[in-house]
Amino acid sequence: TRHLVLVLGDQLDAEAAAFDGFDPAQDRVWMAEVAEESTHVASSKPRTALFLAAMRHFAAELEARGRPLDYRRLDEPGNRGTLAAELADAIARHAPQALVMTAPGDARVLAALRATAAAQGLALDVREDRHFFGSVRDFAAHAKGRKQLRMEYFYREMRRRHGVLMEGPDGADPAGGQWNYDAENREGFGRDGPPAHPPPPAFAPDAVTAEVLALVAGRFAGHPGQLDDFAWPVTRAQALQALAAFVEQRLPDFGRWQDAIWPQEPWLWHSQLAAALNLKLLNPREVVAAAEAAWRAGRVPLPAAEGFIRQILGWREYVRGIYWTRMPGYASLNALGAHAPLPDFYWHGATPMACLADAIGQTLRHGYAHHIQRLMVTGLYALLLGVEPQAVHAWYLAVYVDAVEWVELPNTLGMSQAADGGLMASKPYIASGKYIERMSGGSLCARCRFRPAERVGERACPFTTLYWDFLMRHEARLAANPRTVMQVRNLARLPDDERRRIAERAAAIRGGALETPPAG
Ligand code: FAD
Secondary structure (H helix, E strand, O other), X not given: OOEEEEOOOOOOOOOOHHHOOOOOOOOEEEEEOOOHHHHOOOOOHHHHHHHHHHHHHHHHHHHHOOOOEEEEOXXXXXXXXXXXXXXXXXXXXHOOOEEEEEOOOOHHHHHHHHHHHHHOOOEEEEEOXXXXXXXXXXXXXXXXXOOOOOHHHHHHHHHHHHOOOEEXXXXXXXXXXXXXXXXXXXXXXXXOOOOOOOOOOOOOOOHHHHHHHHHHHHHOOOOOOXXXXXXXXXXXXXXXXXXXXXXXXXXXXXXXXXXXXXXXXXXXXXXXXXXXXXXXXXXXXXXXXXXXXHHHOOOOOHHHHHHHHHHHHHHXXXXXXXXXXXXXXXXXXXXXXXXXXXXXXXXXXXXXXXXXXXXXXXXHHHOXXXXXXXXXXXXHHHHHHOEOHHHHHHHXXXXXXXXXXXXXXXXXXXXXXOOOOOOOOOOOOOOOHHHHHHHOOOHHHHOOOOEOXXXXXXXXXXXHHHHHHHHHHOHHHHHOOOOOHHHHHHHHHOOHHHHHHHHHXXXXXXXXXXXXXXXX
């Protein structure tokens, strides 16, 4: 064998750089399902199932394209359980002259594969990941010499460079004259709740996926999450169908309802495309182009198209740049010195707090929650409680079907836990229970025993108690930040006695006063 071409579970793109110059007469693809990728964090059943189902479908596609493939199944006797050990075996079988791969999405995996290649005395050719609009080098050039990074400036540069939503004689002006339409987006639902809307297409498991579901249910029985409702796209054809349905049915109202929450409504107007993108079943260029074309054809208002495109051309590329320019040190940052353990209910969802029970319940059922649930419900609670960011990171990486470390880590550790000292976000995203009440039109709080407006006492919303406690614990730091100084100023109005009662109630919550064991 000339080249052994390594393809990982999040690299399911037949056009990836690793295949450049592929010669079926001399080269061979290697893919392996290994337990370690599901156990280094306790990967949820839906997440593991999605990766394995998509890998097996992709393997069939490679074979149909006539690319010789060495594919190792999880349940094959003698599976050695780690990528490194399986690769060493494959090298012994095929005696390749060199190893080739597209840059992976996880620094741990890259290090392990490099070490294996070095131990075998083989060159490992790690090729640029063309999936993304920009390279990590482009991001580093953007970041160089800036005192503070801001997503907004990065995003404008991306819009210009890639000619997305631009108009005017030289294509130099943002469409509609503004870069950002957030002021027209982000409504709450109000008391009546969400208007009628079609759910995303559901892809019933075929025989290949059904076999994977049975395997995962047996092999990872103790892992979080459920498989009964598994309906994610597992092939490129299905992912394209999901994209088309989203653009037609939900994109027109995407911006408007982007930040809204409603109980028992996991999907709303979100795209549910992150997993297909991160597994590389979809290319971000085709997703952005579809949204822009729908706006140009008059089918989608500009604020909706812009709000959606910003998430992909802006945030998604930005967090990737942060990850690869800051790793490996980034993973251990803990700027707020938070050391509390993650409450157990994150793994089973049994908590008297209605918003958390709802967000965690759907997370375990589908491996999905939308951005505001991740940031302002599960993330906010962990931040206010003072949970160690690395424990929060392990949870997010485990539970979501779209979780791959390059995108999950900066979002969790940086944006949601403010643990990177202000690199990702210029201020901690903190709020009291009243924010959740507003964004859910009161619906979540109406079915909860806690009151978002109350700071102390048994009925006080724990988010609200912990919010004030957070302000007190981090008063000096927040007062020094122009973006949070107003929030801290409200502390001055609290009498000492109230401050003491807040701190006591917060300590009781931290001590487990709210924990209820899971039913059954
Ligand atoms: P939509 O709301 O429809 O957004 C469209 C697309 O934009 C998404 O599919 C995604 O590709 C991209 N996008 C949106 N927001 C972000 C963002 N902040 N960073 C990067 N891309 C973004 N996203 C992941 O893909 N994987 C993760 O593991 C992940 N972990 C997160 C953890 C936390 C604590 C937070 C706050 C956010 C996380 N996100 C993650 C970002 C975002 O919440 C998800 O991309 C989004 O909820 C996925 O649902 P969707 O496809 O319906 O997205």
